[in-house]
Amino acid sequence: SSNSETEIPPTPDHAARGQTEESIVKAGALQSAIFNSANFSSIATDAKGVIQIFNVGAERMLGYAAAEMINTITPADISDPQELISRARALSSELATPIEPGFEALVFKASRGIEDIYELTYIRKDGTRFPAVVSVTALRDAAGVIIGYLLIGTDNTARKLVEEEQKKSDQRLRDQQFYTRSLIESNIDALMAIDPKGIITDVNKQAEALTGCTRDELIGAPFKDCFTDPVRAEAGINRVLSETSVTDYELTARARDGKQTVVSYNATTYYDRNRTLQGVFAAARDITESKRVEGELQRARSDAESASRTKSDFLASMSHEIRTPMNAIMGIADLLAKTQLTPEQDKYVQIFRRSGDNLLNLINDILDLSKVEASQLDLEQIGFSLKDHLEKVIEMVAPRAHEKGLTLVCAIAPGVSNDLVGDPTRLRQVLLNLLGNAIKFTPSGTVTLNVEPNGDGPGPTFLRFTVADTGIGIPEEKLGRVFERFTQADSSTTRRFGGSGLGLTISRRLVELMGGGIWVESVVDKGSVFGFSVPFEVWSETDRPAALPVGVGAETQLPALRILLAEDSPDNCTIALAYLEDTPYRVDVAENGAIACQMFKTGQYDLVLMDRQMPAMDGLTATRTIRAWEKSQDRPAIPIIALTASALKGDRETCLAAGCTAYLTKPIKQEVLLRAIRDFSTPSPGPSPLLDDATARTRRRLAERTPAYLRNCRQNVIDMDSALDRSDFEAVTIIGHNLRGSGGGFGFQAITDIGAGLEAAAGKSDRAASRKWVVELSRYLDRTETVF
Incomplete structure (x- = not known):
């Protein structure tokens, strides 16, 4: 044998085994990664509940090290005890078996093979708590015997916070809805929400009471069907949709039982948060009682x-x-x-x-x-000399003072402007009343009139007038009543000195009408001081009119003018023509407004004198017609001066609104008419002859024509008698109006007064009063015609 090692290729069995081991290793690594995830806690126990595995996520969530927990405690030891008791009680009831409030309560369902996910509160090592969602699974061996439990938990704090916020938000929404509903239901008005198609989407109890229908019956019904006039109701909703709101829209609601209620609707459109139109919100108030x-x-x-x-x-x-x-x-x-x-x-x-x-x-x-109390007394605003005015007042009362041997003194303090703008007539009336009283109640001594700047007034032209006397005086307890009507200090005063006590009342009213105040101080047997302060304007040089073109010698020159006089009364024409006869003015007469319009269109006039009340076409209509024609022809507006016998509140504004340039009240004085013509005219080129004193000649000319005027008045009596017989009050009104305008011009103020009475009585179709005035005119003419 050889000692060298020979590589033996792996057999198939070895390869398979290697792959299995590798899979096991990978699976173990995966399990380890899962158990050690920091995003959730993994706690595994044995069958008795003692912790065997405590992963990294559990360590981070609960603050314990795994070594402190394993083989030491059960998950019940880190759970809220009260929750365990509650859970054990709930499960015992649900599953009809007694369950102990410990680890058994946490895993009982899982031990029975029931999927179990629940919420509980974990307690950290430092004692703090946090909500967790726990999934419990029973761990079994191959034989199916439970060998432990796996509790996987996630920190539920964030979700709990979200849920709490949602609960709070939901509660706030419910509270807001309740509050809003309470507001709607407690409103005294009937409230309705209507969609853009006119269908009711919500109502309150008042709307139910108004219509006699329930909320469910009204929601979904057309809004217009709740009213007696559906067309007007629908038009009201359409108007709100187009104009975004409507106020005081009057409708009559009709209830189911037929009862009708007049209501005033205020409505507006409403939108969602994206500014998308949602419909109309309307509030109806029962105005039956207020109507x-x-x-x-x-x-x-x-x-x-x-x-x-x-x-x-x-x-x-x-x-x-x-x-x-x-x-x-x-x-x-x-x-x-x-x-x-x-x-x-x-x-x-x-x-x-x-x-x-x-x-x-x-x-x-x-x-x-009576005029003051009826607000029929108007104040003038004209320029006047204070010194001249006071001199005339003193001249008027001086004879009475001298008769009693009294010293009469008038003093104007330095710094008081002499040239003023105000109502000199009413100022004179107050001064005469106060001076007259002072003279009347002063047996001997002095009566003094002082004028000085009023230091307490809001402006430099507030003047203080005081009238002091050395007379009988007034008891202190009576001072508060001296300005009351028909009041004097006591009845013996009336017997001794006479008088009605009205003078001081009128003085107070006039002073208040002029924007001032009046007062009195007095000591019995020592005398009295009556004082008042009123505002004036300073009459500057630029505000003063130039000298009139009559009576000022060889006036001054006047320009040549062509004037159209629209006047239906022959007598008033006579007066106007007499006033203008010695001027270079050429005057054409139109008998009514319609003729005046035709003449104006065909003639070249520099100025129009327009009577307000005429037959066929009145002066205001004629003025509007002329102004419209001028505009259509692209011509400049010619001055039109309105002449009227009426002087009621608002007349001036009415005339100016119609297109008039100025406004004069009859009877018109010659100098007033000439000044108005001069101030407002735009003369055409032409000669300007000189004038001498024309005033006296005008008076003589009118005097020469007076008999003819009185004969016309006598014919007016006959015409009015005939008109009243046939109930033609319009004819009497016209004649009365003409008399009112012409009488003063000829020097007969009584005829002007009678004319005013005739115009008023006939205007109300009062036959008896009209007859009385006609008789009065006849009697006056009987007395007057004998002189002429």
């Missing part, structure tokens, strides 16, 4: 306005009825005073005059108070 209250208020307001108009008409009528004879009485008294009288007769005449004067003052006070 009833509104109707009652409207009726009450109408009744109050009617009562106020009736009172104003009555006061105006009574004022006129009393003033007319009182003027005659006072005139005769004045004439008597100038004749040769015995001392006794003169005494009686003076009493006569004073009583008449007191009565007229009372009438004026009552009328002014």
Whole structure:
């Protein structure tokens, strides 16, 4: 034999065995890798539950080393004891067999061949806990005998956190839904959600009560079917969809039992988080009661306005009825005073005059108070000289002061502007009331009027006026009542000094109307101080009008103008033509608005004087027609000055809105008309002749035409009688309006007043009142025509 080694090729049996060993090695490595994975814990026990394998994942999750656990404890020793008890109790009930709350509770199902995956809480070495999901499998030998158990667990902390957050989120959502539902259900309005097709998707209890249907019956039903007017209801939803919201949309809901309820809907569109339109959310409020209250208020307001108009008409009528004879009485008294009288007769005449004067003052006070309370008293804003104004006031009260031997003083403090813008007439009325009272209640001594800047006012043009006297004074407890209507300090004051107590009430109202305040201080037997402060504007040089083109000598020159006068009243035409006769103005007359429009289109006019109230076409319609024609012809707007006998609130704004350039109230003074023409005209080229003093000639010319005017008024009486016989109130209204505009122009203010009364009475189709005014005009003409 040889000692050399010979390689013997492997037999097939050897090769197979080698492959098997290699597979076993690989399988062992795979098992080792699985058991030592850090992503899950692998704990294997023997049949009694004592730990035999404790992998790397178990070490990392629980903080124990494998050597500390193997052959030492069971998995029950690292589990929550309370959970073991609960699990044992639950399994005992489920499987109808007693189970101990230890390791048996963890593996009982697996020992019976039942797949078992459950959640439990593991306790780490440091005492901290974490949730785990455990899968339990029984390990058996070839004979099927259990030799141990394998518990594979994963850390469930992250999932638990997610679940907890989800639970919290779900709870918040449920809370929010409950809160939202509570809001919806507690709302006093009937709420409905409607999809874009008009189908109801949700309602609250109020909507159920409104319709008499349940929530289930309403959801899925058309919104429009809940109302008496389905077309209007559907239009409301469409309007919301197009405009995104609608407010105070009125509908009448119809319940199942036929009950109808007027509701006001407020609705808006709503969207999801992606801004996709979901539908309309609508809230309906029952306004049946508010409509009833509104109707009652409207009726009450109408009744109050009617009562106020009736009172104003009555006061105006009574004022006129009393003033007319009182003027005659006072005139005769004045004439008597100038004749040769015995001392006794003169005494009686003076009493006569004073009583008449007191009565007229009372009438004026009552009328002014009624106008203030009815908000019918408008303030002027015109420029005036404070010094000149106060001088006139002092001149008016000086005779009464001198009769009583009183010293009358007027002082204007330095720094008070003389040139002011405000309402001098109402300022004078307040000053006359306060000065008159001071003189009346001062037996001897001094009455002083002081004017000074009001340091407490918000601006430099707030002025303080004080009227101080050395008279009888007012008790302190009476001071708070002196500005009340028909109030004086006590009844003995009225007996001693006379008067109604209305003057101070009117003064307070006028001062408040002017934007100021009034007050009083007084000491009995020492005197009183009445004061008030009101705002004014300063009348700057640039605001002042230039000299008028009449009466200022050889005015100044006037440009040649061609003027169109639209006026249906012959008398008012006469006045206007007389005013303009001595000017270089050429005036054409149109009898109504329709004729004025035709003439304007064919003529070349520099300015239009437009009466507001005319037959066929009124002045405002004519103005709008002219403005439209100018625009269509691409022509510049010619000045149009509105002339009207009405001076109600809003008239000026109405005229300007129609296209008028300016607004004048009849009866119009000559200088006012000339100034308006000058300020607003755009003259055409032409000669400019000089004018002398035309005012006096105009007055003479109107005086020459007065008899003809009075004859026209007499014919108006006949025409109105005939019109009233056939109930033609429109004709009477027109004649009254014309009289209202023309009377003052001819110097007959009474005819203007009567015309206003006729216009008002006929405008309300009040035959009796209209007859009364016609009779009054006739009587006035009887008295007046004898003079002319």
